[in-house]
Amino acid sequence: MIRLIFTLTLFAFILQSVVLGSNGTSTIELASSQSTQSTQPTQPTQSSNDLSSYKTVNYYARFNCGAISDDSGPLRPGKYDSDITIFNKKSYPITVIWKAIAIDQQVKNNFNILNIPSENIASINCSKILPIQDKNNTNSSSTFPKKFTEGIIKLEISVDNGLLVNNFLNNQNANIIVNESEIGNLINVDVLHTVNTLDDLNKEVVYLKADFSILSKDKNKISNFTVVFHIDPDGIVDPLSLIKNKISANNTDQKIDINGSEIIIKDTEIITNTLTDNHALTVQSVDPIIS
Structure with missing residues (x-):
């Protein structure tokens, strides 16, 4: 009798476990299904902050x-x-x-x-x-x-x-x-x-134009030249000194004997102009x- 009661009790316990296990599995599967649906990304609308x-x-x-x-x-x-x-x-x-x-x-x-x-x-x-x-x-x-x-x-x-x-x-x-x-x-x-x-910057420029001749030491040869100097309008100009300095600067081959020749200034002319730079x-x- 006792064995029969024990057998019936064991059978009822096993049947209850099967039923509870089946319900538990369905619940987990439902939760998993809901979780999968909720985690799917939705298409966001374009924002002006993009x-x-x-x-x-x-x-x-x-x-x-x-x-x-x-x-x-x-x-x-x-x-x-x-x-x-x-x-x-x-x-x-x-x-x-x-x-x-x-x-x-x-x-x-x-x-x-x-x-x-x-x-x-x-x-x-x-x-x-x-x-x-x-x-x-x-x-x-x-x-x-x-x-x-x-x-x-x-x-x-x-x-x-x-x-x-x-x-x-x-x-x-x-x-x-x-x-x-x-x-x-x-x-x-x-x-x-x-x-x-x-x-x-509109400045006046002044030039001195001089026509001169160089007479050789023996007075047998004369050469005519023209030179233009840029001069200071407020300065005192010595044309002869300017001519001699210019000849000395350019007479590297010593073709003109400044000390042994006579320099004769024939004519001088003042030329003025205004330098105006355009734009x-x-x-x-x-x-x-x-x-």
Whole structure:
């Protein structure tokens, strides 16, 4: 009897274990299935913070501004000016931000906003790069800088997901979409560099022209010559001494006996002229750098 009860009890225990084991396995498999479904990645929507969708177009234009009054540097004396022209090639307005970066860092400007209407031109010259207020001018307009400065103008256009970011800086609320292929073809940037002569560089030059003859020691031979000297307009000139010094400098083969010959000055003439240096200019086209 006891063995029968033990056998029935053992059978019930084994049957319960089988049932519980089967339910436990199903639960684990369900959890595994749910976990697999929850870990599958979902396709994210493109965000404006995605770096791959944000493009910046930079233009770097050189500028030379101010006056050079001596010959101590690589550039000749003169008044230098640079004019950077930006042409909006599109049928909608474009806003460009720009900043002047001087080599000597005497000018530390923040970025400036420049709005260019459709199919129009804007310019940045030295009076905008280095604005100097004239104290004697009642209307406080900018004057040309006297100290020479050179550097780079950085122009920037930003595009985010095809939208012109800069346009919102200038209260242009229109959503203008541009294709990635035309990002570097929105504007043209050209630079005109000019140099003009300083007012005090217009100098008067004076020359002395002398016709003279050299008579040989035996008085049998005479030779006629002409010489031109650059002279100081405020100095005292001795034509005979100038002629003798010139002959001594050029008479290396001793063909002329200065001491044994007689120099006869026949005629002298003063020639004056004013040296005026004109202006020079160069034109440079600036290519965009997209990053």
